[in-house]
Amino acid sequence: MSKRTEKTIVDIAEELKLSVSTVSRALNNHPNISTRTKEKVKKMANKLGYRPNAMAAGLRNNKSRTVGLVVPRISMFFPATISTVIQNKLHEHGYHVLICQSNDSLEQEIALAETLYSTRIDALAVSSTLYTTDFSHFDIFKDNHIPLVFFDRVPKDYKVKVIKGDDYLGGYKVTEHLIEKGCKDIVHISGPLTCNLYVERVAGYKDALRKHKIAFKKSRVFYQELTKENALAACEKIFSKTPYPDGIFAANDTTAITILEYCRKINVRVPEDLKIVGYSNDPRAEIITPSITSVDQFPAIMGEKVANALLDLLQQPATTPQRYSEELVPIQLIERASSAASVSKPKTTVKKKAK
Known part of the structure; x- marks a missing residue:
C-alpha cells in the first residue's frame, strides 16, 4: 500500500505557474495579492488536498498559536464549562486550544505535559489531578518561559499564576x-x-x-x-x-x-x-x-479569568520570569x-x- 504523499505550496505553484512566495502570500490572505489570485490559489489547494503545516510554520516564527489545556475529566459539568469559555475566548484572539484530559491519573498528567511541550504550545493551563502533590513535571514550561496557569485544582507553593474558587x-x-x-x-x-x-x-x-x-x-x-x-x-x-x-x-x-x-x-x-x-x-x-x-x-467567570491570564502572559516578553499570583473566583450558595x-x-x- 503506497504511502500518501503530502502536497505542498510548491505543487500549487507549479500547477498555477506562480512563484512559491505568491502562493504563500495568497494562502495567508496577504493584502498585496489580488482577490482573483487568492481564489485561484485556494481553489487549487482544495483540488490537490493541500494541508498547511502549522508545526512547520511554528518552527519558522517560534509561535504555534496553540495553547494547551489539561483538565481532569471533560465529561464533568464544571471543567466542561470552563474549557468551552477558554476555547471560545482564545479563538477570538487567533489561538487554537488542544484540550486534554488526565482522567485524574498522575501518570497521564505527566505524559500529557511532556507531549504538549513537544508540540511546541505557546502556553498551558492546567487543572491538576486529585493526587498531584509534586508539580515538577511542569518545570520545563517555567524554565523555558512558556506561560503556565493553574486553575481550580492548583498547587500551594508553585511560582505561577493561580486562579481558584473561594x-x-x-x-x-x-x-x-x-x-x-x-x-x-x-x-x-x-x-x-x-x-x-x-x-x-x-x-x-x-x-x-x-x-x-x-x-x-x-x-x-x-x-x-x-x-x-x-x-x-x-x-x-x-x-x-x-x-x-x-x-x-x-x-x-x-x-x-x-x-x-x-x-x-x-x-x-x-x-x-x-x-x-x-x-x-x-x-x-x-x-x-x-x-x-x-x-x-461560576465556571464561566473562572474560564474568562483563565483565558485573560493566558492572553496577558502571552503578550509579555518571552524571557519574563513567572511569579506566583493568586486570583479568587467568588462562590454563591443557591x-x-x-x-x-x-x-x-x-x-x-x-x-x-x-x-
Missing part, C-alpha cells in the same frame, strides 16, 4: 446554612485531602462548627473520590445505625443526588428528616425533586428545597361532645 468560604457557608436550618449533626463527604479544594472546604466546615459550638467528629467526615459508587458506600455506613445525621454537606452534586436517591429508598424524608447541600451547582441539582441546594462556583426549613404539621385535636 473553597474555604464555600465550605463555611454550606455548614453555617445547615446549622441555621436547625442541623446539629452534620456529615461532610469530602474529596481526598491531596487536593486543595477539599483541604479548604473541610477547613471551612470545621470553622463553622466551631463558631456555633458544635463538636467536630472525625467519624462524621468521609474522604473519598466523589463518585456515585463511593457515595453509595458512604450511605451504607451513615445509615447503618441510628441516630441518623440531620444534615449532609456533599462536596459535589453527584454525591448529593446519590444521597437523595438513597434516602428515598430507606424512607428518610428530605428535607424533613435530613437536609442535603451539594457543591458546584450542576444543572441536575435544579431539576431533581426535591431540588438540591448547592454552591455556584438555596433550594433539599435544605428548606421543616414545616411541622399542626396537631389535630378532637373536640369532645358535650354531655
Whole structure:
C-alpha cells in the first residue's frame, strides 16, 4: 500500500505557474495579492488536498498559536464549562486550544505535559489531578518561559499564576446554612485531602462548627473520590445505625443526588428528616425533586479569568520570569428545597361532645 504523499505550496505553484512566495502570500490572505489570485490559489489547494503545516510554520516564527489545556475529566459539568469559555475566548484572539484530559491519573498528567511541550504550545493551563502533590513535571514550561496557569485544582507553593474558587468560604457557608436550618449533626463527604479544594472546604466546615459550638467528629467526615459508587458506600455506613445525621454537606452534586436517591429508598424524608447541600451547582441539582441546594462556583467567570491570564502572559516578553499570583473566583450558595426549613404539621385535636 503506497504511502500518501503530502502536497505542498510548491505543487500549487507549479500547477498555477506562480512563484512559491505568491502562493504563500495568497494562502495567508496577504493584502498585496489580488482577490482573483487568492481564489485561484485556494481553489487549487482544495483540488490537490493541500494541508498547511502549522508545526512547520511554528518552527519558522517560534509561535504555534496553540495553547494547551489539561483538565481532569471533560465529561464533568464544571471543567466542561470552563474549557468551552477558554476555547471560545482564545479563538477570538487567533489561538487554537488542544484540550486534554488526565482522567485524574498522575501518570497521564505527566505524559500529557511532556507531549504538549513537544508540540511546541505557546502556553498551558492546567487543572491538576486529585493526587498531584509534586508539580515538577511542569518545570520545563517555567524554565523555558512558556506561560503556565493553574486553575481550580492548583498547587500551594508553585511560582505561577493561580486562579481558584473561594473553597474555604464555600465550605463555611454550606455548614453555617445547615446549622441555621436547625442541623446539629452534620456529615461532610469530602474529596481526598491531596487536593486543595477539599483541604479548604473541610477547613471551612470545621470553622463553622466551631463558631456555633458544635463538636467536630472525625467519624462524621468521609474522604473519598466523589463518585456515585463511593457515595453509595458512604450511605451504607451513615445509615447503618441510628441516630441518623440531620444534615449532609456533599462536596459535589453527584454525591448529593446519590444521597437523595438513597434516602428515598430507606424512607428518610428530605428535607424533613435530613437536609442535603451539594457543591458546584450542576444543572441536575435544579431539576431533581426535591431540588438540591448547592454552591455556584461560576465556571464561566473562572474560564474568562483563565483565558485573560493566558492572553496577558502571552503578550509579555518571552524571557519574563513567572511569579506566583493568586486570583479568587467568588462562590454563591443557591438555596433550594433539599435544605428548606421543616414545616411541622399542626396537631389535630378532637373536640369532645358535650354531655
